[in-house]
Amino acid sequence: MTPANPAKRLTETPYDEFAVDVHRGLSQTPKRIPSKYFYDARGSELFEQICEQPEYYLTRTELEILQENAVDIAAAIGPRAVLVEYGSGAGIKTRLLLDAMQDPVGYVPVEISTSALAASVESLAEEFPDVDMLPVAADFTQPVDLPSPEQDARRMVIFFPGSTLGNFEQREATGLLRTMCIEMGKTGSALVGIDLKKDSAILEAAYNDAAGVTRDFTLNLLTRINRELDGDFQLQQFAHKARYNALAGRIETYIVSRIDQSVRVGSHSYSFAKGETILVEYSCKYSQEEFEAMAAKAGLRVTRTWTDPQHWFALQMLERA
Known part of the structure; x- marks a missing residue:
């Protein structure tokens, strides 16, 4: 389509x-x-x-994790998924993920910056003409009605990269994870980027x-x-x-x-x-144990973890506990 x-x-x-x-x-x-x-x-x-910037390792490291593990991550997501992204920004990481996924049916970016949202969706629509683009200009920390793709999806995957979860205090971060748990449904999952503790x-x-x-x-x-x-x-x-x-x-x-x-x-x-x-x-910043404990409070469990050789950053796949 x-x-x-x-x-x-x-x-x-x-x-x-x-x-x-x-x-x-x-x-x-x-x-x-x-x-x-x-x-x-x-x-x-x-x-x-x-x-x-050379000092800002976070984006560079997360991109490397995605590039090295894209096939494995896509296999864990499964075919015909709808991808919901909180705070989509320029969509660079999204492009890598959509390219690796098996027959994704929809992409729902939720982004507060309307200009960034429009630019990224226009570019992605050209590259992925078979994926239903459903942008939402909103603050993802507030209740949002998510649109559904025209094609039937097997599961919803919430993508929250960039360590943005770290911008919230623990109580708020746990609440956001709890919202993900509800939105993803019984068969869904979330793929969340976190920055790990280091020097x-x-x-x-x-x-x-x-x-x-x-x-x-x-x-x-x-x-x-x-x-x-x-x-x-x-x-x-x-x-x-x-x-x-x-x-x-x-x-x-x-x-x-x-x-x-x-x-x-x-x-x-x-x-x-x-x-x-x-x-x-x-x-x-989190240790692996701290993040897993916080996820458990939100009714989630970590099923897969992908990290870099230095263990500076991690992508965590979450499902309902």
Whole structure:
């Protein structure tokens, strides 16, 4: 079959929470803004550049795992599956997986950045004309009605690569896994990327690249607030900071005020002391045992694991326990 124009198949979810979350977050002590708001068009571009930095091993390593094990992973998925991807981005990993899968019948990317979603689906539709493309512009952390492909699927596979699960605190991550457990159905599965614990110097370098791309990516959040919410953040008065919290097992990323200052966002004003921070991202790292224990709390079990020779990253296949 030849799918309809992907742009016409786009399922949009109303999305107007940005202002609410920013004002709520800047009113808290300590201040925080959800990392999902990094991904406007410019943020998505900068993240793609981050993935190309030599220090940022995550994307490179996960791609190597997919390339080396694509046939094995596809066999574990089985034929005629519908692939649902949370936070699909540019779709590079998706391309590898769809190419290896046996007669995939549908692809449902759920992505908050409409521009990134449209671009990736248009490209994938040309390469996989027999796969029904069903893009959903939405925040995958909220309830989403997933469309069904026109062809009958034998099972649903939820693809969640990139260690994005690590951006959530354990309670939230467990809840997201529980949602996957429900959405995949009795015969479905999930393929989840996780970053494994390793030397803190390697971890901190990945989030503080020498070229400063991650800094630009982080501070672009302030640019977005200025543009969309009528803010007056002066970017030169704020800095990017990422450090590894060994006790919590996670990278913590902050925007740090360089001086005592006041910032306006719309009709609201917020005071910053010198050195005061806005928490903008967690990037949790797991041991294999920790991840399996968390999955079990969500009603899932790990059935297969694929990793790299250095055991820096892992793709985990999950099914209902």
